[in-house]
Amino acid sequence: MQYRKNEKNGEKISALGFGAMRLPTKNGMIDREKAKKQIYYAIDHGVNFIDTAFPYHGGSSESFLGEILKDGYREKVLLCTKMPSWSxxxxxxxxxxxxxxxxxLQTDYIDYYLIHSLGKGSFQRLKEIGVLEFLEEKKSNGIIKNIGFSFHDxxxxxxxxxxxxxxxACLIQYNYLDEKTQAGTEGLEYAHSQGVTVIxxxxxxxGILADVPEEAQKIWDKAPVERSPAEWALRWVLDHPEVTCVVSGMGELQEVxxxxxxxxEALPxxxxxxxxxxxxxxxxxxxDLMKINCTSCGYCMPCPVGVDIPSCFEIYNHKYMFKTSGTSFTYLTRLGGVFxxxxxxxxxxxxxxxxxxxCPQKLEIPALLEGVSKELGGFGFQYRVKIGKTILVPLFDAFLSLSERFSRRSRA
Incomplete structure (x- = not known):
């Protein structure tokens, strides 16, 4: 296994991390034996970074990891989980x-504790109630070893x-299609320059880059070396020296x-x-499959009234490029500010x-935004935003609580 260094404390972190958000499932629950086999295999072959979070798998991901890491495996890994910031x-x-x-997690300490899904608005709110002071206190007590945040803004x-x-540390979304979206390459390089370990x-x-359009597969087939689309994507990220660890959600042993x-093999x-x-x-x-020819260059930003123009177009394009469901919900929760x-x-x-x-592309942005708003927002959008802010988060918390209780009962 290739290891890359946390420059602040000298920790060696495996270039591949195991993401516990997309564990294999059976009847809607984590397939415990299958998932355990995969995680043990990964650790036995050098993976020492495992990433989870409070809501993953309906609240059962952390409990599952706590159970399977008891038998000597906890000491072999750096465990990362996240504060549910919206709650x-x-x-x-x-x-x-x-x-x-x-x-x-059945542990006395957490190696990497991140504020989950941090953005401008949520960070300001959390700062006002003392999140940084809280994290620093827990770090000084040894309960948290490293402080960070995951990011979607x-x-x-x-x-x-x-x-x-x-x-x-920070955890950012990054791949060869997202060079200029969210934190992007500029953010990756900036965080690294400030001594922040980037995961x-x-x-x-x-999974979009693993199951590529036919036209894209024809291009990969031209390469002198045969690689799967997933391997091409993973190699691109690992090629960046600023990247310390790439967390992958692996549902099959073959993927591991x-x-x-x-x-x-994929050295920087x-x-x-x-x-x-x-x-x-x-x-x-x-x-070419995009509906709006936006390069996410960001020249249109900041918007005087707060519209995240690149993200509006990204979500809209995503709907047509990949024929996925749930884009309206993503639009509501992410850009509606529900969380x-x-x-x-x-x-x-x-x-x-x-x-x-x-705009360098000379896009008629207001007209395009109007179309995005009609299609992804639709009638009553502001009402749904209000409902989401006042009802969705408490319901989500209640669901996690019930799911956890059910999970405990099923293990008993």
Whole structure:
């Protein structure tokens, strides 16, 4: 296994991390024997970073890991989990959730504790109730070894958050289609320059880069070496020296084995110029399938009224490029600010035209935003946002609680 260093404390972290958000399931529950076999195999072959979070698998991911890591495996791994930021309303909530997570994980400490899904609005809210002071206190007590955050917002918000605290680590979405979205390459390089250990999620963009369009597969077939689309995607991320670890959600043992081999071989800066040209061609295929020819360059930002223009177009394009369901829900929760507290949806546009003057692609952005708002927002969007903020989060918390109780009962 290839290991890369946390420059702040010298820890050697496996280039491949195991993501416990997409464990194999059976009858809607974690397939415990299958998942245990895969995780043990990964650890036995050098993986030492495992990533989970409070809501994964309906709240049962942490409990499952706590059970299977008891028999000597806990000492072999760096365990990463996340504070459910949307459920934290006051200082005492942070204590409550951390204690609960330590209990579920059956451990006295957490190696990497991240604020989950941090954005500009949620960070400001959490700072006001003392999140940074809480994390630093737990770090000084040894309960948390490294402090960080996972991120889903725009580049400007990312840099502001990085600058706000001497973080140990961050978890960002990054792949060859997301060079200019969310934190992007610029954010990756900036965080690394500030001494922040950068861990990558969604290297396959939720599997989209593993199951590629036919036109893209024809391009990969031109390469002199045969690789699966998943391997091409993983190699691209690992080629960046700023990346410390790539977290992959692996549901089959074969996927674990393939990714282990890639992580062993894919050293930084080893992709050839000819191979990099193939990535460019594949990206062009995806871009040709887009409804809106937005490159996510960010010249249109910041919007005077707070619209996250690149993200609006990204979600809209995603619907047509990959024929996936759930884009309206993603639009509601992410850009409606249900969890982040920061509304940035297309319906906020007032047609000022500042973005049009700045856009290198000469897109008629207000008109395009109107279309996005009608299709992804639709009638009653603001009402659904209000419902989401006042009802969805409490319901989600209640679901996690019930799921956890059911999981405990099934194990008893």
């Amino acid at each position: 934290v309303k006051k200082y005492d909530d942070m204590e409550k959730y951390l204690e609960k997570q330590l209990e579920k 725009n580049g400007d918000a990312f840099q502001c958050i990085v600058d706000a605290h001497p973080w140990d 990558i999620m969604e290297p396959l963009k939720g 084995q393939e990714n282990l081999q890639v992580a062993e 800066g080893t992709l050839t110029s000819d191979e990099l040209k193939l990535y460019y061609e594949v990206k062009e295929v995806y871009h 982040s507290g920061n509304e940035s949806h297309a319906g906020l546009c007032n047609g000022c035209g500042k973005c049009v003057r700045a």
